[in-house]
Amino acid sequence: MLEYKTCVRCVMDTTDPDIRFNEQGVCNYCEEAESLLSSFKFTPGKEQENLKTLAERIKSDSKGKYDSIVGLSGGVDSSYVAYLAREMKLNPLCVHFDNGWNSEIAVSNIKKIVNKCGFDLETYVIDWPEFRDLQRSFFKAGVVDIEMLTDHAIMATMFQLRKKYKIKYILSGSNYVTEHGMPTSWLWRKQDLPNIKDIQKKFGTKKIKNFPTMNSIKFQLSKMLGLGGTYIEILNNINYSKAMAMEVLKKEFEWEYYGGKHYESVFTKFYQAYFLPEKFNYDKRKVHLSAQIRNGEITKEEALKDLLEAPYEPTQLRIDKQYVLKKLGFSDEEFEDIMNAPPKNHLDYASDEWIFNIWRKLRRKKKDA
Numbered sequence: 001m002l003e004y005k006t007c008v009r010c011v012m013d014t015t016d017p018d019i020r021f022n023e024q025g026v027c028n029y030c031e032e033a034e035s036l037l038s039s040f041k042f043t044p045g046k047e048q049e050n051l052k053t054l055a056e057r058i059k060s061d062s063k064g065k066y067d068s069i070v071g072l073s074g075g076v077d078s079s080y081v082a083y084l085a086r087e088m089k090l091n092p093l094c095v096h097f098d099n100g101w102n103s104e105i106a107v108s109n110i111k112k113i114v115n116k117c118g119f120d121l122e123t124y125v126i127d128w129p130e131f132r133d134l135q136r137s138f139f140k141a142g143v144v145d146i147e148m149l150t151d152h153a154i155m156a157t158m159f160q161l162r163k164k165y166k167i168k169y170i171l172s173g174s175n176y177v178t179e180h181g182m183p184t185s186w187l188w189r190k191q192d193l194p195n196i197k198d199i200q201k202k203f204g205t206k207k208i209k210n211f212p213t214m215n216s217i218k219f220q221l222s223k224m225l226g227l228g229g230t231y232i233e234i235l236n237n238i239n240y241s242k243a244m245a246m247e248v249l250k251k252e253f254e255w256e257y258y259g260g261k262h263y264e265s266v267f268t269k270f271y272q273a274y275f276l277p278e279k280f281n282y283d284k285r286k287v288h289l290s291a292q293i294r295n296g297e298i299t300k301e302e303a304l305k306d307l308l309e310a311p312y313e314p315t316q317l318r319i320d321k322q323y324v325l326k327k328l329g330f331s332d333e334e335f336e337d338i339m340n341a342p343p344k345n346h347l348d349y350a351s352d353e354w355i356f357n358i359w360r361k362l363r364r365k366k367k368d369a
């Protein structure tokens, strides 16, 4: 069996091909977090002040019916964003993106939250036959980031709805404290539309017609010029932790936990806890647990104990695997071949990465000058 070198502080190891260690054996993620994490710690007074300032800014800039938009998945982060929006007396439009895989618990959480907060909810339902064909294509292509399809579509949908309702602010659940330290090789840039198109052209049976898209340049430009709205990472303005958020959500909304980060969708669970570890040897639990260690929520020993357990409970895996394969229309043999085929890089397909390489070079030059 291959032996992996593990960081002396966290549980990240050389299953991440780009990890680096200093002389003391501390990984680059721990080193980076050491300087950054402190900027996300606030006194209770400062927290209140941050939220108050944000609320004033959002309210004073609002022109239409809604002052902001929240993508609500029913998971911890987005649910807590909705909770904060209520506390800040905002009136967001909540958007639920239904890609065909959301668990009943997630949907019930969403309903509980919008009902109690009195927020409007718009549900975007994906063209399932087309989306299913795209997901099949990504599996056949052998690339790592199959979730980029959902992330891309959410991004494009939020952009369209924001425009339709003339909303400036997007309240995002992204946050440094619980999400930092994700190896870049474990995912792909979500905006890479040429990549999606090329993979679909090579492996799909349907043309992209209704799947919401947005090209990178438009996305980048609108972000730079503020045309795509302003993203507010609200959770980066408070002392955020999952444990604290879950406690509040349970109390306020009778919100239910579905177990595991991002497991609010059956597909995401299957993808993270089976597909990634089995095909790529990437176990995202290591990233999430390491973030918790650095944040002082758990000890390394506790994390190691967690990792001793299989990422998927075997009986549940059998049930979920059967469900996912049937829904995607793969036979057992077909899927076995997909799992056994050598992994491919997203750059084995068309991509607009070259534009971003030029962009990064220019930025570096500007920095060095």
Ligand SMILES: [Zn+2]
Pocket (backbone or CB within 6 Å): 007, 008, 009, 010, 011, 012, 026, 027, 028, 029, 030, 031
């Ligand atoms: Zn580390």
